[in-house]
Amino acid sequence: MSALEFIQECQEKVFSGIGISSDDAKKLLDIPEENLKDLAKCANEITRDFNGKKVDVEQLNNIKKNACSEDCTFCGQSAFFDTGIETYQLPSPEEVVIKAQKAKEEGAESYCLVAAWREPSTKDFEKVCKIINEINDKVGITVECSLGFLTPEQAAKLKELKVKRYNHNLETAKSKFPEICTTHTYEDRLKTLGIAREAGLELCTGGIIGLGETREQRLELALELGRLYPEEVTINILVAMPGTPLELQTDLPNSEIVRIFSVLRFLLPESVIKISGGRESKLNDSGEELLQSGANGIITEGYLTMGGNEAKKDRELIEKIGLQS
Template sequence: MAVTQLENIKNCVLQGQMINKQEALIISKAPLEELGAVANDIRAHFCGNAFDICTIINGKSSRCSEDCKYCAQSSFYQTQLKEYPLLDTETIVEQARYNEERGVLRYSIVTSGKRLSAIELDQICASIRTIRQQTNIAVCVSLGLLNEEQFRQLKEAGVSRIHNNLETSLSFFPNICTTHSHADKIAVIRAAQKAGLNVCSGGIMGLGETVEDRIDMVMTIRAMGIRSIPVNMLNPIPGTPLATYPQLTNEDMCRIIAVFRFLVPNASIRLAGGRGLLPDKGRQCFLSGANAAISGDMLTTSGISIEEDMKMLAELGYKAVLWNE
């Protein structure tokens, strides 16, 4: 594809136009170096040097009733998993303070399972209130398929954002999970938005989906007004159905990130799970349109230290800020 065609689509985006699926498919085939450079220009135009870095804590690790085929915590598969109940307030708050002291501005509590019980939700809310009393860090949660009333309870406790990944496109979703649906995910996101919460939603790349599936997923997210989009790379876990799937390359991820930047130019496009598998830990993706990341350890896999990430961001000219809050 000629550079001029890519530049024409870029100019449309810079003028505030939302590109369509066909245009996204066209740019997905552009030479990678040019595609990444143009996507980075779009990122700089809409987001400047803002970089939204967050951390997560695995607040509850247990066998889950859902059959998500990538997940080490699913009760359907035989995997190596350290199990424990919901963490106590002291542990959750201590980790929040640790992250804030290292310059992290957003902290997310993630729990396994389809949803928390009422007792567990009360306990989480108590932990969140303590975090908000003792720190200035923003709190995000990923607690499963909750309803609007439960989201209002979380907002009152001090949560500003919820995370709920679509994971993939509507058409491909049944290949990844059958115990809940894509529509269930959408309903949860809508309930959180009705409760007045910001939403973070993205997916996992490398599940066997097509380029079209990836574009469809982001266009659905865009249509819901979501501007925080985590992009996970499948980390094949032994014992899961996807254990033997090939790992995506650095080039694959840079291309995915660049196309997503064209689709949602003002978003926090966040490198998330699997980033540690990349040889450069995401550096080239941060020059191809990405402007956010999850730092530290993931849920069941190790990640990249906050200190390493902060050093990289400084070298790339980024500044840690709360973006799309």
């Protein structure tokens, strides 16, 4: 069987509802370079068949920045590293409402509140709930949250407040995780995802590629995501932050990025697969190729510690390739 025939056979497994095996996923990720465009094309066809032409466009609000107690080696917000970024605490609900309204007017479908801490204190969680209430009352945009570790009671409260989706990234493969973080475990992250799911929240999870992991470890992460089957997968491309242990990390080749996005689509035909941090600075086309290689979502207007494309520019990019924002 040729490489192309194998890719097409795997695509047919997805279309028929059988799905691909872990061995299939490994072979797809290792497909010869000359067949990479075939892999991307078939991933794109799966995307269009299951998800249509719609691109999920999201905006973030980093509502509490820096001084996080965790030692994630990629993160410019960790209190362990001197990265020189600005710091601030939770803003007023009124400030967030203004930004959420702007995001809605710019075409964002969802607005994600993100906070840099291990977990919210009771007092901070109450403040976040007030912010969510104000957005619901005054803006009417879908609210998502990324607030670190959750208790079952907190997750239930977010569900009560009509939060749609909870983001908690696995960051990397389980076998790589101890090199990336020592202040909590991979199992801690899985536990929070389970708590969110049990409360009825949709899941958004994923990680960062380019941390120095092997291709096999990217596969390991992809298979774990396939097992969890989240409604949304968010994949960041490392932007090395000065002052962090990974500041000199070598960039991944573009072909490796296309491979993992494409294979994720074979594993997760129905999920939103979102190109997140690093899209503008690490790709020469802001994600245009990836949106035709399995991805069907983007974050616009910036990330937790860096800026991004203006919403108008991203809408033009999406329309240019015949998709819809």
